[in-house]
Amino acid sequence: MRGFLTFSWSPEDPAAVRAAGRLKSAALEDGWTEIERRPACWVGVRGPNPPKSYAPRTGTLVIGDVFAHPDAGSGGADGETDEAFAGWYSRNRWGRYVILFRGSDGALMRVFRDPSGSLAVHGWRARGLQILTSGVADAVVAAAPPKVAFDWDRVRALAERPFDLAGPSPLTGIMTVPPGRLADVDGRSMALWSPEAVAATPTRRAADARRNLRRILDHCVGVLSGRRAIGIEISGGLDSAIVGGALSALGRPVAFALNTRGPHAETDERRYAQEAADLMGAPLSCRARAAVAYSAELFEATAGDPWPSQNGRDLENDLLVAAACLEAGVDALLTGKGGDALFFQMHTPLAFADLWRRGPLRSLLSGQLPGVARWTRTSTWSLIRTARESRRGAADDLPPGKRMQIAAITGGLAYYSACRRSEAVDMIHPLMAQPLLEWALRTPVPDLAPNGRERGLARDVFADRLPASIARRQGKGDYAAYFNQQAAQNLPFLRAYLLDGRLAEERVIDRAFMEARLDEDVLRWQGGASEILAAVSLEAWIRRWDGRRRGA
Structure with a gap:
């Protein structure tokens, strides 16, 4: 997965120096590429389109992609304090980045996570090392194991609301920096950007919101796509069609347009996807999902970060998209993820x-x-x-x-969680870019959904770039029956995994209630696969971290 790893230590501590050497060797063997090495600090990156870095001032390293904000003010970054420097970036720059602030000896002191949250920031101390990373790899945990424990109250809350990502971490012992915050390595942090603060200054005129949307969206799609040939995921829905329409209007080349479907008619959106692709002038590749036998290994493979992954629980689609992108040879895939919250589909x-x-x-x-x-x-x-x-x-x-x-916007951070797709290709979600989030936060909900038309403002603004069928379309593909069928076909695994698992043992889930849900007739007539798969993702996360704590 695209990301960064950095750690620092005291050169005066022999044990820490040895631990740093072991961690560096483990990281390089695990596929990290060294981009900086100092007497007391090491930095590496990895993944498709690995992040770049630059040092805008002494003691400061920016990792990732940074662009000028379309509404940036004049002047340069204020370098008087770390807070002022990061605050200037939060107002005048945007992208997919983190900023590291280091002492004169290279020791990690503070970190700023960009407001979009596209690069995660997790940190802990172990064996004399201070570690910051976007993804917690097994090799890193083995070389510098954090002292972690489960916050079972928080785990219970996540079991009820899997996409409630605004609260404290369910795993103690590892610091996770929220988007838009400047954090000390000891965990203390301050908000330099928050959605509430942005939303507190609403756009007064709907006409201004309409005019600004087109300008800002084109800016975000344009800089994120660059000039290279890229891939795009076209579901057949409104959001991905808007992204595709912007690519076409900007003259960006599309090497690969992908649409996936399940075996049920209600999942087949090829007609709409083809119309969107034709309007873009891009060849469309349509792929059918293949049935996958569920296993602990498949679910736990993407469960290694400090938060459970909701991004990889749709195993069939995750495996299919990853394989399709590798086959097509694209290194970046744009999506329409985040559009439901951005344009207000609720x-x-x-x-x-x-x-x-x-x-x-x-x-x-x-x-x-x-x-x-x-x-x-x-x-x-x-x-x-x-x-x-x-x-x-x-x-x-x-x-x-x-x-x-x-x-809903905060819950969208789940789209950045670990999955096989992000191991194979750089997943880019333009509709979750900071300038667009700020536009949406400032636009009153009645203007986003005028006269009760869901995503009505966006439909009007981009009507000339959309097939008429998609611009008018109110629904989207329905995968409920498909997920219910997949769960029914994997009931032996699901029963054993959940009913004899840690969630049941800790009474996070009601075992009797879950047992009643894990029934073929119940799934067929009442559904519930979505809740079951959310529980599986949480169970997989607990088991993965239990194994790490045991040194397995």
Whole structure:
């Protein structure tokens, strides 16, 4: 997986010097490429399109891709303090990067994670070494093992809400730096950028939001794609078609356009994907998923980071896309991931509640009230009641729909978690780029979904770049029956893995309830595979870390 590894030590500590030598050897053998070596610090990178680095000032190293913000101010970075330097970057630069701040001897002191969070930052101390890395590889853990334990309360919370990634880590002993924060290596941190702060200064005019969206999206897609021939994942839905339309408008070459499907008719979106590819002028490769027999090895292979991976639990698609990209020879694959949160696809009465907060009487006369009622299939009276109740117990002045969008954007960090696809190709998610996140956070929810049209603003702005069928389309491919079928075909493994696993042992899941769900008829008629696979991902993560703690 694309990322970085760095560690520092005291040259006066013989044991730490020996530990550093062992870790460096292990890292090089594991596929890391050395980009910097000092008497007290080592830095390596790896993965498809491994991150580049540069030193903008003494004691500071930037790792990753950095671009000028489309709304950047004038002047250069303020180098007076680390906080001022990182703060300037958070306002005037964007990309996929981290900033390392080091002492005069090269010792790691602080780190800043860019607001998009595309490169993770995990840190711990072991054997006299201070380690920071974007991905926790087995070789690194074996050479410098962290002292970890499970926070079972947090594990229980993740079992209930797998995409709630805003809280504390479920694994103690390893520091994880949230996006937009400057952290000391001892774990103390300060927010230099936060979605709440951005959302607190909303764009007042819908016309400005419309005009800015096209400009900012083209900027992000253009710089992330570069001038090389790349691949793009085209699902047949709106979000990937918008990314594809930008590539076409910018004249960027596409070497490989990929669409995947399951065996059920409701998963087959080739018609829409073909129309999007034709509009782009790109050849479309359509691949059918092959059934995969579930195993502990397959799930645990992507479960090695301090947070459980939700990105690799769809095993069939993960394996298929990785193989297809390797076969096509592309080193970067653009996706439409993150678009649901960015453009506001969530079906919720809060899309009206936010307008109510801006002006109750005016909202009653707007098209938003009947529009959201149709969209959510609820009565207008129910919407008004929800809007009135949403003001109670509010922790801040943010409207409830915007608060919901922030949670969805934060949950999108799961798209950066470990998977086989990211081992094979550089996965790039333009719709999760910082300038676009800031645009979405500042745009009021009623403007994002005008008159209750989900992603309505985006549909209007990019209508001239989209096939009419996709611009009008309200739904998307449905994989629920497919996942239920896959779970039913793998029931012997799932029963043994979950019912006799650590989640059941620690009573994180109700064993009797899970046993009842793991039934072929229940899966066929009631579903539930999504929740089952989320539990499998969590179980795989626990078992992987249990094995590491035992030195297995």
